[in-house]
Amino acid sequence: MASVFRSEDMCLSQLFLQVEAAYCCVAELGELGLVQFKDLNVNVNSFQRKFVNEVRRCESLERILHFLEDEMKNEIVIQLPEKYPETPLPREMITLETILEKLEGELQEANQNQQALKKTFLELTELKYLLKKTQDFFETETNLAEDFFTEDTSGLLELRTIPTFMTGKLGFTAGVINRERMASFERLLWRVCRGNVYLKFSEMDTPLEDPITKEEIKKNIFIIFYQGEQLRQKIKKICDGFRATIYPCPEPAAERREMLAEVNARLEDLITVITQTESHRQRLLQEAAASWHAWLTKVQKMKAIYHILNMCNIDVTQQCVIAEIWFPVADTGRIKRALEQGMERSGSSMVPILTEVESKTAPPTFNRTNKFTAGFQNIVDAYGVGSYREINPAPYTIITFPFLFAVMFGDCGHGVVMLLAALWMVINERSLLAQKSSSEIWNTFFHGRYLILLMGIFSIYTGLIYNDCFSKSLNIFGSSWSVQAMFRNGSWNTHVLEANSYLQLNPTIPGVYSGNPYPFGIDPIWNLASNKLTFLNSYKMKMSVILGIVQMIFGVVLSLFNHIFFRKIMNILLQFIPEMIFILSLFGYLVFMIIFKWCQYDAHVSQYAPSILIHFINMFLFDYDDPSNAPLYSHQQEVQTFFVVMALLAVPWMLLIKPFVLRARHRRSQFNFGDVFVHQAIHTIEYCLGCISNTASYLRLWALSLAHAQLSEVLWTMVMNIGLRVRGWGGIIGVFVIFAVFAVLTVAILLVMEGLSAFLHALRLHWVEFQNKFYAGAGYKFSPFSFKHILEETSEE
Structure with missing residues (x-):
């Protein structure tokens, strides 16, 4: 424990x-x-260590496993093992290498055969459609008419008509080209051949698949008529340049029909072979999928072990x-x-x-953690890993962090929404963990689910204290104020009500205020008061000062446990004691004055209550001749003078005594008095000024709380009120739409944005104002050799 x-x-x-x-x-x-x-081999090159060859063999096996994973992607579901396999023995690496290398070779051979077969299938398919289109063209144009070189009805388009000087026998070239290259191919053919060719092309309707990339490709079939060997050579070079595939196409129609029948027969045989090859490949992948995770785990464990052995002598x-x-x-x-x-x-x-x-x-x-405490420990470690055996702030952060967050976020309605979201994550944590989401934002919220759970619980508590639920008050116990008493007393009548838009209840009139405080939280009547903001300002500001000073004093007390544990008696006498005297004499006394004023002055004498701020300022100035600000209690001057003198004495106590005592102890040995004195001076100045600035910093509790309450009220007034004011069927329908808008804005602005703002401010209060009193955070984290951590990190990657 x-x-x-x-x-x-x-x-x-x-x-x-x-x-x-x-x-x-x-x-x-x-x-x-x-x-x-x-x-132990920091100065030894990684390639010169003892087990570098074994590490390389493991990396080679990892490469094969990643190759198998890529092959199975989007095709085969990799089976997850029920439990991680045991760490293999060194001799099992040979067996594993044999299995994986054989599987890789068979799969690569199957892929190569499949690519070759698909390439042949693609070429035969292109040739099949080319023969069909060529046959259709020649059958349509058996009897050439005078208008042969105008637009025909075969669906083929022409580049231009054959010039009249072409009177000899025409040759032709037929092929297939990618559709996106067709326009450029057509223009270049026109320019290079100077228009002395006749081009027909048609789009292939059948989708084709690239045998390597497996992407869909679209192609066009073309036929080019020309005259002469010189044009044939030019056409061939242009086709090669545009990566167009030229296929042999016989001139006699009978030979074309015979070739088409042969191509169809070869395609049928090829489809059968491709199907068998794919079935063999799928069997190989199924075999790999059944054991892939187990193989990967074994390889990663072996590789991690050899890395550790490379660190040994x-x-x-x-x-x-x-x-x-x-x-x-x-x-x-x-x-x-x-x-x-x-x-x-x-x-x-x-x-x-x-x-x-x-x-x-x-x-x-x-620091040992579990799934509940891990989130709070991470908050502490993010500031700095604690020094060895230093007191750990995490157990105290479990309570103080969500509480300070809730002081700023306090709204029981918003707290309930946050609590329900956290409960859903906690209840379904096993299934959510199994999904292994790659979203960084989601993972951040999920890993902090227990922190969010406590923040929701504390927000409900502070929301009930503030009596604030979606900017509305809850009248659970009935108000302690009575309006009827003002009428019975005669202070109010019908004429007064008609003449004034706002009226103020006078607590000094008998019966108006029962004198009994509200049983829990703030009286709901304050939600209707015109001076609500003034009252809450004073209440929350003083509450923030009290909470801040109490937490800072607690931080100083925790430093005592560090001094006792490390047996630093000098630090207790010359550091802890003057620090406590300083903070209690000034800021502890300020808390006393706030609580004393609350207890001493009621509604009947509240108008005569002195200003605490004026008293606190005059305390440092030794000014007690202010007639407008009466003393809080008798002998106040003597008490305050004593506290100021003690606080002033604590400063040289912290600053001077410790360096000179250390100098006297180390007079015979090497000792740098200047460094010690400067260090102690920095600590003294930082602590004394920090007590002032840190106290002011806790006022963010007041500011953020008021900001959250005002934003909630504005959202209710400007959005939800619109739907509630409309009467009739239109109002019933409209309230659903308005509520949807209200809910979205509540979650987006008040829960997410305001919640994040309150979280960051609570984080700062813990890191700077609380932990700097006792926590150095100058250590380094214990990083054990753990297969569990290695496998989890690999899985996340």
Whole structure:
């Protein structure tokens, strides 16, 4: 239980392992996840380490597995294992390499065969349609008429008519070209051949698939008539330049029909072969999908183990692996048992030796967390990882953070919405975790679900204290104020009501105010009062000052526990005591005056109540001759003078005594008095001025609370009120539309934007105003070798 409030006690030990048992022992420590290895080969190049070849083999297996994953993408569902497989032994790498390399080779061969078959299928399909279009053209144009070179009805278009000087036998070239290149191909053919060709083209209606990219491609069939070998060569070069495919097309019609029949027969055979090849490929992928996750887990575990072994030393006899490890002292027994299990699994007879060594560096900081406390610990660690064995602010943050957030966010209606959202995430956390969303915003909210849950609960509480629910008050217990008493007293009558838009209840009149405070929170009648904002300003401002000073004093008290734990008696006498005297003499006394005034002055004498702010200013000026501001109590001058003198004495107490005491202690040894004095001066100035600025900083609790309440009221008045004012059927229909707008704006502005603003301000109050009183945050985090963390990080990537 003590480890919750302070980081774990850590131990640095040397670990001696037999070479044959090292792999299995490291594997067991990886399953345990409680040991951090030090890199003993920092000055050794990564490529010169002992197990670099094994790491490369694991990376080669990872490449094959990623290749298989890409092949299965959008085709085969990879099966998730019920549990992670055990760490494989080193000899299993050979078996795994054989299986994966064979599977990769068969799959690559199947892909190559499939691509070759699909390429042939594409060419035969193009040839089939080309033969059909050519045959259709020649059958349509058997008897050439005088208007042969005008537009015909075959659906083929022409580039231009054949010139009249072409009187010899015409040759033709037929082929297929990508549709997007057709326009450029046509223009270049016209210019290069100077119009001495005749072009017909038609679009292929059948969609084609690229055998490599598997994307849909659109093509055109073309026929070019020309005369002479010179034009044929030019046409061929242009076709090559535009990557057009030229197919042999016989001139006799009978040969074309015979070729078409042969092509159709080959296509039927090819479809059968492609189907069989695809079935074989699918069988290979199904086989890979069943074991893919298990293979990947094994490879990642082996690779992680060899990375750790590369951080160890091997003695000159090549028989012993030497490692240095950090681990929590409380887990020593578990670590020894894990090492024994690794030794038994490897078949070794040499027991691993664990020897504690002295550390020249500070140990890492390790705070145990669970799914509830992890979010709060992350808030603390984001400011800075605690120094070794320093008191941990996270347990106190569990309460203070959502509470201060709720002070700024206080609205029980908005708190209920936030609570329901957090409850949904908590109840369905297993299914939501299994989905493994890649959205960073969603993951941030989900990982902080317990924090949001507490923020919602505390917001409901503070909302009831403020008596604020969607900017409206809840009249649960009935008001302590009575309007009838004003009529019975004669202060109000019908004429007074008609003449005044606003009237004020006088609490000094008997019967108007019962004298009993509202049982819980603020009386609902304040929601109707014209001076509501004035009352809440005073109330929330003083409440913010009290909460801020109490939390700062608590932070100073926590520093005492650090001094006691580290046995720094000097810090207790020369730092903690003057700090407490300073803050209690000034700001503790301010809290006393606020509470004393609340208790001392009621409605009958409230008009004579003195100003606390004026008293606090005069306290420093030693000015007690202000007749307009009466004293709060008798002997106030003597008490305040004593507190100011004590606060002034605390400053040199903090500043001067400690450096000179340290100088006297280290007179015979090397000692830099200047550095010590400057450091103590900075601490003193920072603390004294910080008490003032930090107290003012807590006024953000008041400002954010009023801002949230006013935004909520504006949203209700300008949106929801519109639908409630309209009468009849139109109002009934309109209220649904208006409510939808109201709900969206409430979630977007008041819950998300205002919630984020309150969250950031609460974060700042903890990091700067609270933690700087006792928390250095100058450590580094304990990063154990854990298969669980490695596999989770890989899964997220």
